[in-house]
Amino acid sequence: MLFLGKEISTPLTLASGILGISFSSLQRVIRDGAGMVTTKSLSIEPRIGHEGPVIAEFDGGLINSVGLTNPGIAEGLEEVEKFKRGIDGVVIVSVFGANAEEFVQLASAVNDSSADILELNLSCPNVEDEFKRPFALMPDKITEIVSAVKAVSNIPVLAKLSPNANDISAIAALTEAAGADGLTMINTLGHGMVIDAVAKRPVLRNNFGGISGPCIKPLAIKLIHDAYKVVNIPILGTGGVSTGLDAIEMMMAGASAIGVGSAVYDHGLDVFKSIREEMEVFMDTHGYTKYSDLIGILKEN
Amino acid sequence: MKCDRQTLPIAAIREENSSLRTFTFHSKLKAEPGQFIMLTIFSQGEKPFSILDVDEKSFSMTIKNMGPFTDRLFQMKVGELVSVRGPYGQSFNRQSGSILMVGGGFATPPLRFLAKKLREDGVTRLVNINGARSAEDLLYVDDFEILCHQSHIATDDGSLGHKGTSVDVMEKVLQDESFDQIYISGPEKMMKAAVAVAKKHQLPYEVNLERYMKCGVGVCGSCVMDPTGFILCMEGPIVDNRTLDSLEDFGTAHRGKTGRKTAL
Numbered sequence: 001m002l003f004l005g006k007e008i009s010t011p012l013t014l015a016s017g018i019l020g021i022s023f024s025s026l027q028r029v030i031r032d033g034a035g036m037v038t039t040k041s042l043s044i045e046p047r048i049g050h051e052g053p054v055i056a057e058f059d060g061g062l063i064n065s066v067g068l069t070n071p072g073i074a075e076g077l078e079e080v081e082k083f084k085r086g087i088d089g090v091v092i093v094s095v096f097g098a099n100a101e102e103f104v105q106l107a108s109a110v111n112d113s114s115a116d117i118l119e120l121n122l123s124c125p126n127v128e129d130e131f132k133r134p135f136a137l138m139p140d141k142i143t144e145i146v147s148a149v150k151a152v153s154n155i156p157v158l159a160k161l162s163p164n165a166n167d168i169s170a171i172a173a174l175t176e177a178a179g180a181d182g183l184t185m186i187n188t189l190g191h192g193m194v195i196d197a198v199a200k201r202p203v204l205r206n207n208f209g210g211i212s213g214p215c216i217k218p219l220a221i222k223l224i225h226d227a228y229k230v231v232n233i234p235i236l237g238t239g240g241v242s243t244g245l246d247a248i249e250m251m252m253a254g255a256s257a258i259g260v261g262s263a264v265y266d267h268g269l270d271v272f273k274s275i276r277e278e279m280e281v282f283m284d285t286h287g288y289t290k291y292s293d294l295i296g297i298l299k300e301n
Numbered sequence: 302m303k304c305d306r307q308t309l310p311i312a313a314i315r316e317e318n319s320s321l322r323t324f325t326f327h328s329k330l331k332a333e334p335g336q337f338i339m340l341t342i343f344s345q346g347e348k349p350f351s352i353l354d355v356d357e358k359s360f361s362m363t364i365k366n367m368g369p370f371t372d373r374l375f376q377m378k379v380g381e382l383v384s385v386r387g388p389y390g391q392s393f394n395r396q397s398g399s400i401l402m403v404g405g406g407f408a409t410p411p412l413r414f415l416a417k418k419l420r421e422d423g424v425t426r427l428v429n430i431n432g433a434r435s436a437e438d439l440l441y442v443d444d445f446e447i448l449c450h451q452s453h454i455a456t457d458d459g460s461l462g463h464k465g466t467s468v469d470v471m472e473k474v475l476q477d478e479s480f481d482q483i484y485i486s487g488p489e490k491m492m493k494a495a496v497a498v499a500k501k502h503q504l505p506y507e508v509n510l511e512r513y514m515k516c517g518v519g520v521c522g523s524c525v526m527d528p529t530g531f532i533l534c535m536e537g538p539i540v541d542n543r544t545l546d547s548l549e550d551f552g553t554a555h556r557g558k559t560g561r562k563t564a565l
Contacts, residue, residue, distance in 0.1 A: 019522040019532070021560035028530030040522070046559035052339070052347030055516050057303065066521065071561035086528075198308035199382050201343045265303070265520045268535075 001291045003234060003257045004156040004182055006090045006116050008035035010276050011251065011291050015238045015261035016041055016094040016119065016160075017066065023082035030089035033272035036257065037089060039076060041096040041121040044105060046072035050126070055265075056194040056203035061213020061240065062262050063192045065126040065206035068096055073106055077113040084114040092158065092236075094119040098131055100141075100148045107153045118155055120145065123162035123187035125210040136162035136187070139171065143178045150179035158236060160184040161227075163219055172227035183227060184236040184259065186220045188212045213262040214240045221253045228254025228296050242266060244278020251294040303518045306341075308384045311377060312359065318437050321407055322375060323353060323363045326385065330360040333392030334415035335509060335539040338362070339517040341384040345373050349514045349534070352388060353410040354417070363410040363440065389517045393507055393539050395419055398481035399426035401504075402449075403471050403495050405487025406433050411509055412486050413441045416448040426450050428474065432467025432487070436460035468494040475502050485509070489565060493552035496545065508545060510538050512555055523560065526550040 001008060013036040019025040020040035029037050049069030056063050070076060073095065080091055093115040097103035103120060110118050122145065123136035135141040136159075146159055157179070163186040165171045172183060188210025194203045202208065220239025228235060237255025241247050242263035250258055263271045279291075288294060313325040330338070332352045340362070341347040348370050350362040366375050377383070393415050400419055404412045409431060419427055427448070432455040433439045439461060445452045454462025455470045463470050468491060475498065485495045486509035499506040512524040512533045519535035526533055526548045536544075545551055556562050 018520050019525065019530075021522040021556065022525045022527060022530065022562075024527040024530035025522050025525045025532070026530075040560070046561055048558040051345070052515055053341055054347075054521065055518070066515075069515070069521070069523075069558070069560060071556075071559045075561050196306065196308050196384060199343055199384060203306070203384075205341075205344075205346060265518060268519065 003036065003090070003236075004117055004158075006036070008090055008257070010035040011257040012247065012272050012275055013092070013236060013257050013259045014038055015259035016121065017064075018261045018264050021071065021079070023079040023086065026079070026083045026091065027087045027089070029269060029272065030087050032269040033276050034260070035090065036092055036117075038092040038094050038119060038259065039080065040070045041068055041094040041124065042070050042073045042076035042106065043068060043096050044073055044102055046070065046075065051205045053204055054206075054209075056209070058194050060215030061211060062265060063190075063194055063204065063209035063211050064188070065204050065209030067126050067206065068124060073109050077109060077115070080113050080115055090116045092117040092119050094121050094160070096121040096124060097145075100145045103145050104148050104152055107149045107157075111152070111154050115155060117158060118149070118153055119158040119160055119184055120149060121160050121187075123160050125162070125164070125188055125191055126206065134162055134164070136160070136171070137165055139174050142171065142175050146175055146178035146180050156181040158182045158184045160187055162187050163189045163216070163223055163239070168223045169226050169230045173230045176231045176233050180233060182234045182236060183231065184238060185227060186216070186223055186239045189216045189219060212240065213266075214242060216240045217246060221250055224250060224255050225253040225298060241275070242271060244275050244280075244282055247275055247279055248282050248294060251291070252296070252298040254296040254298070256295050306384050306386045308382055310380045310382055312379065314379055317363060317440060320366045321363055321440065322366075323361050324374070325359055325361040327359050329358060330355050330388060332360065332388035334418055335392040335411050336388040336390050337517075337538065338385050338387035339389065342370065342373050342377070343382070343384070346370050349517060351411045351509070351538070352414060354414050363407070365407045387517065390534060390537060391539050393484055394541065395422055396482040397422065397424055399479075400424050400428070401471070401474065401480040401483045402427070402429045403467050403483065403485045403487070404429070404431050405467050405491040406438065407440065408486045408488065408509060409440050412484060413444055413448070415484060416445060420448055428478075428480070429453065430455060430467040430470045430474065432456070432470070432491070434458065466491065466494070468498060471495055471498050480504060482506070489552055496542075499542070505542055507539050507541050510540055510551070513557060523556060525556070527554070
């Protein structure tokens, strides 16, 4: 199938932030059955991120507050080149800037690399102390950043949206109007907090973090469907997918490709293969011949 | 649940030498030699530490003071709360027959744990080489003496045992005797040298690797090794000879806190 003009063998995609620092782990995820991989969000300068614990578990999923750890755009793009030299796989480079100028600078750097797709992380919930409100909650910022990046980027541009936005339909529509080639949705939800009752302390060093995992899947599906109804650009759906049926549901809601993140925590890298196989069984059983037959076919009651 | 946490008071602190202390906690931890835990100091951070020993109702780690985190830990008193999750990672694969252990510096505690288990298993011969800069840096000299059939000591300055490294002693030992399995735990340069000796004698070995770790459960990517994408926290830290041959980073490079790769 095609996603933003790129041929992929499966819609399954490694979501940003999971194992995404090195070329070797990105290649490994492709070998383990993903069609596309997303790098960790790269910023202009290297970032250490937050002190640990950066991850906490609860019954429905995870909260994390990694704080955009990354080796910086120059080093990150070297890893992308190494990735491309070793394997035939589509790589989405995620970038994070403090303002439109930085996003433009990052997009220009990515132009000179072998990256296939650029993803703008407009919605990281874990750096608000440093960067204030996520851009994805501010319509004028989305328009400013997306249109500025589109003016320079020579590869397709995905904008990663936040589930915390008040009116996702309006946000999706204006992101498309600003020129985005596709949407990635959703980023982690909240903030949430997990408490260590014995210590009377939050588990995360940063106190709170973005919520991911199975508990956010229904929200992701609803928001993807809302967006799908108002835009004509493809959606990379992410949010709690860990089974083939999860992925099928999300595609029926309107996603053209499916990001997998927290499921790697629960099930390891084998999860790409298992989701892929489960999708194939469902499609065979119910008479779907290709992935694109699934996209947006949901009928509301 | 991979992140099952135990929040516990420090039950005992034992001073091993000027920079090493053993912290004991009264709780059950189902761990094997070579595995590690992630230890949180509230308001400070979280770091991985390999396990020294476990029994039915307690576990302990011998920890070197080497930075702000351990500085804070070394200020803590018995009764203060920390949080521990784990055990994580792969343990040494315990073989039967004759066994050689080669240790260096403050990386020897997992070998002490291993020695205890190997004797419980009933190995026919267990020889240990314990190396450090000087006599005061050697850990568990008496324990290795009791646990092993033969126990060698090497110090760089000759203050105790053979003057030289544990790898020097390893070469001598292997001239007279062969082993079914070698286990190596020490600084990476020392392990690299020990691996070269083991290879020369065509003996199987396992090493105990260390890389910067943040999540401990195989998702953050901090500890991944090139070029295979080996996830050390989950698939290591104990690595066998076959896997080690595929890791170009061994003895050459590691990733720092930002993920940036630098030469060792």
